[in-house]
Amino acid sequence: MNISQTEWWEKAQADADGVIVDVRTPDEFASGFIPGAVNVNFYEQEAFLNFVESLDKTKNYYVYCRSGARSGNSCAIMNEMGIENAYNLSGGILEWQGPLA
Known part of the structure:
Protein backbone atom coordinates (compact mmCIF):
# COMPACT_ATOMS: atom_id res chain seq x y z
CA MET A 1 0.00 0.00 0.00
CA ASN A 2 1.46 3.37 -1.03
CA ILE A 3 1.10 6.07 1.60
CA SER A 4 2.35 9.63 1.97
CA GLN A 5 5.52 10.46 3.85
CA THR A 6 3.62 12.10 6.69
CA GLU A 7 1.25 9.17 7.14
CA TRP A 8 4.08 6.62 6.74
CA TRP A 9 6.25 8.28 9.41
CA GLU A 10 3.36 8.85 11.82
CA LYS A 11 2.27 5.21 11.51
CA ALA A 12 5.84 3.94 11.92
CA GLN A 13 6.45 6.10 15.01
CA ALA A 14 3.16 5.11 16.66
CA ASP A 15 3.63 1.39 15.96
CA ALA A 16 5.65 -0.16 18.81
CA ASP A 17 5.95 -3.47 16.93
CA GLY A 18 6.41 -1.98 13.46
CA VAL A 19 9.55 -2.62 11.43
CA ILE A 20 11.14 -0.11 9.04
CA VAL A 21 12.71 -1.92 6.07
CA ASP A 22 15.17 -0.30 3.65
CA VAL A 23 15.38 -2.37 0.45
CA ARG A 24 18.23 -0.39 -1.14
CA THR A 25 21.74 -1.69 -1.76
CA PRO A 26 24.26 -1.65 1.12
CA ASP A 27 26.08 1.29 -0.53
CA GLU A 28 22.84 3.28 -0.76
CA PHE A 29 22.03 2.40 2.86
CA ALA A 30 25.50 3.56 3.98
CA SER A 31 24.87 6.99 2.44
CA GLY A 32 22.06 7.65 4.93
CA PHE A 33 18.97 5.82 6.15
CA ILE A 34 15.79 6.40 8.11
CA PRO A 35 16.51 5.78 11.82
CA GLY A 36 15.75 2.25 13.00
CA ALA A 37 15.71 0.77 9.49
CA VAL A 38 16.76 -2.79 8.74
CA ASN A 39 18.56 -3.12 5.38
CA VAL A 40 17.87 -5.96 2.95
CA ASN A 41 18.90 -5.59 -0.69
CA PHE A 42 15.91 -6.09 -3.00
CA TYR A 43 18.26 -6.91 -5.89
CA GLU A 44 19.59 -9.99 -4.05
CA GLN A 45 16.32 -11.85 -4.60
CA GLU A 46 17.15 -15.09 -2.80
CA ALA A 47 18.30 -13.23 0.32
CA PHE A 48 15.32 -10.88 0.07
CA LEU A 49 12.82 -13.75 -0.20
CA ASN A 50 14.49 -15.57 2.72
CA PHE A 51 14.27 -12.37 4.76
CA VAL A 52 10.56 -11.94 3.99
CA ALA A 86 3.37 -3.61 4.20
CA TYR A 87 3.38 0.15 3.66
CA ASN A 88 5.37 1.72 0.83
CA LEU A 89 6.88 5.17 1.33
CA SER A 90 5.66 7.18 -1.66
CA GLY A 91 8.56 8.98 -3.34
CA GLY A 92 11.18 7.01 -1.43
CA ILE A 93 14.14 8.56 0.31
CA LEU A 94 14.60 11.04 -2.57
CA GLU A 95 11.55 12.92 -1.34
CA TRP A 96 12.03 12.13 2.38
CA GLN A 97 11.79 15.20 4.60
CA GLY A 98 12.24 13.36 7.90
CA PRO A 99 15.32 12.43 9.93
CA LEU A 100 18.26 10.45 8.56
CA ALA A 101 20.92 8.45 10.37
Missing part, protein backbone atom coordinates in the same frame (compact mmCIF):
# COMPACT_ATOMS: atom_id res chain seq x y z
CA GLU A 53 9.88 -15.60 4.77
CA SER A 54 11.47 -15.14 8.21
CA LEU A 55 9.32 -12.14 9.15
CA ASP A 56 6.51 -12.18 11.68
CA LYS A 57 3.41 -12.03 9.45
CA THR A 58 1.38 -10.26 12.16
CA LYS A 59 3.59 -7.15 12.32
CA ASN A 60 3.40 -3.99 10.23
CA TYR A 61 6.26 -3.21 7.85
CA TYR A 62 7.22 0.28 6.66
CA VAL A 63 9.21 -0.18 3.47
CA TYR A 64 11.24 2.32 1.47
CA CYS A 65 13.89 2.58 -1.24
CA ARG A 66 15.40 5.36 -3.32
CA SER A 67 12.30 6.44 -5.28
CA GLY A 68 9.48 4.10 -4.24
CA ALA A 69 9.68 1.56 -7.09
CA ARG A 70 11.69 -1.23 -5.42
CA SER A 71 9.82 -0.77 -2.18
CA GLY A 72 6.50 -0.92 -4.04
CA ASN A 73 7.57 -4.21 -5.60
CA SER A 74 8.82 -5.39 -2.19
CA CYS A 75 5.44 -4.65 -0.60
CA ALA A 76 3.67 -6.60 -3.36
CA ILE A 77 5.95 -9.60 -2.78
CA MET A 78 5.48 -9.32 0.97
CA ASN A 79 1.69 -9.32 0.47
CA GLU A 80 1.94 -12.42 -1.74
CA MET A 81 3.99 -14.12 0.99
CA GLY A 82 1.33 -13.53 3.65
CA ILE A 83 2.24 -10.14 5.13
CA GLU A 84 -0.93 -8.08 5.03
CA ASN A 85 0.45 -4.79 6.32
Whole structure:
Protein backbone atom coordinates (compact mmCIF):
# COMPACT_ATOMS: atom_id res chain seq x y z
CA MET A 1 0.00 0.00 0.00
CA ASN A 2 1.46 3.37 -1.03
CA ILE A 3 1.10 6.07 1.60
CA SER A 4 2.35 9.63 1.97
CA GLN A 5 5.52 10.46 3.85
CA THR A 6 3.62 12.10 6.69
CA GLU A 7 1.25 9.17 7.14
CA TRP A 8 4.08 6.62 6.74
CA TRP A 9 6.25 8.28 9.41
CA GLU A 10 3.36 8.85 11.82
CA LYS A 11 2.27 5.21 11.51
CA ALA A 12 5.84 3.94 11.92
CA GLN A 13 6.45 6.10 15.01
CA ALA A 14 3.16 5.11 16.66
CA ASP A 15 3.63 1.39 15.96
CA ALA A 16 5.65 -0.16 18.81
CA ASP A 17 5.95 -3.47 16.93
CA GLY A 18 6.41 -1.98 13.46
CA VAL A 19 9.55 -2.62 11.43
CA ILE A 20 11.14 -0.11 9.04
CA VAL A 21 12.71 -1.92 6.07
CA ASP A 22 15.17 -0.30 3.65
CA VAL A 23 15.38 -2.37 0.45
CA ARG A 24 18.23 -0.39 -1.14
CA THR A 25 21.74 -1.69 -1.76
CA PRO A 26 24.26 -1.65 1.12
CA ASP A 27 26.08 1.29 -0.53
CA GLU A 28 22.84 3.28 -0.76
CA PHE A 29 22.03 2.40 2.86
CA ALA A 30 25.50 3.56 3.98
CA SER A 31 24.87 6.99 2.44
CA GLY A 32 22.06 7.65 4.93
CA PHE A 33 18.97 5.82 6.15
CA ILE A 34 15.79 6.40 8.11
CA PRO A 35 16.51 5.78 11.82
CA GLY A 36 15.75 2.25 13.00
CA ALA A 37 15.71 0.77 9.49
CA VAL A 38 16.76 -2.79 8.74
CA ASN A 39 18.56 -3.12 5.38
CA VAL A 40 17.87 -5.96 2.95
CA ASN A 41 18.90 -5.59 -0.69
CA PHE A 42 15.91 -6.09 -3.00
CA TYR A 43 18.26 -6.91 -5.89
CA GLU A 44 19.59 -9.99 -4.05
CA GLN A 45 16.32 -11.85 -4.60
CA GLU A 46 17.15 -15.09 -2.80
CA ALA A 47 18.30 -13.23 0.32
CA PHE A 48 15.32 -10.88 0.07
CA LEU A 49 12.82 -13.75 -0.20
CA ASN A 50 14.49 -15.57 2.72
CA PHE A 51 14.27 -12.37 4.76
CA VAL A 52 10.56 -11.94 3.99
CA GLU A 53 9.88 -15.60 4.77
CA SER A 54 11.47 -15.14 8.21
CA LEU A 55 9.32 -12.14 9.15
CA ASP A 56 6.51 -12.18 11.68
CA LYS A 57 3.41 -12.03 9.45
CA THR A 58 1.38 -10.26 12.16
CA LYS A 59 3.59 -7.15 12.32
CA ASN A 60 3.40 -3.99 10.23
CA TYR A 61 6.26 -3.21 7.85
CA TYR A 62 7.22 0.28 6.66
CA VAL A 63 9.21 -0.18 3.47
CA TYR A 64 11.24 2.32 1.47
CA CYS A 65 13.89 2.58 -1.24
CA ARG A 66 15.40 5.36 -3.32
CA SER A 67 12.30 6.44 -5.28
CA GLY A 68 9.48 4.10 -4.24
CA ALA A 69 9.68 1.56 -7.09
CA ARG A 70 11.69 -1.23 -5.42
CA SER A 71 9.82 -0.77 -2.18
CA GLY A 72 6.50 -0.92 -4.04
CA ASN A 73 7.57 -4.21 -5.60
CA SER A 74 8.82 -5.39 -2.19
CA CYS A 75 5.44 -4.65 -0.60
CA ALA A 76 3.67 -6.60 -3.36
CA ILE A 77 5.95 -9.60 -2.78
CA MET A 78 5.48 -9.32 0.97
CA ASN A 79 1.69 -9.32 0.47
CA GLU A 80 1.94 -12.42 -1.74
CA MET A 81 3.99 -14.12 0.99
CA GLY A 82 1.33 -13.53 3.65
CA ILE A 83 2.24 -10.14 5.13
CA GLU A 84 -0.93 -8.08 5.03
CA ASN A 85 0.45 -4.79 6.32
CA ALA A 86 3.37 -3.61 4.20
CA TYR A 87 3.38 0.15 3.66
CA ASN A 88 5.37 1.72 0.83
CA LEU A 89 6.88 5.17 1.33
CA SER A 90 5.66 7.18 -1.66
CA GLY A 91 8.56 8.98 -3.34
CA GLY A 92 11.18 7.01 -1.43
CA ILE A 93 14.14 8.56 0.31
CA LEU A 94 14.60 11.04 -2.57
CA GLU A 95 11.55 12.92 -1.34
CA TRP A 96 12.03 12.13 2.38
CA GLN A 97 11.79 15.20 4.60
CA GLY A 98 12.24 13.36 7.90
CA PRO A 99 15.32 12.43 9.93
CA LEU A 100 18.26 10.45 8.56
CA ALA A 101 20.92 8.45 10.37
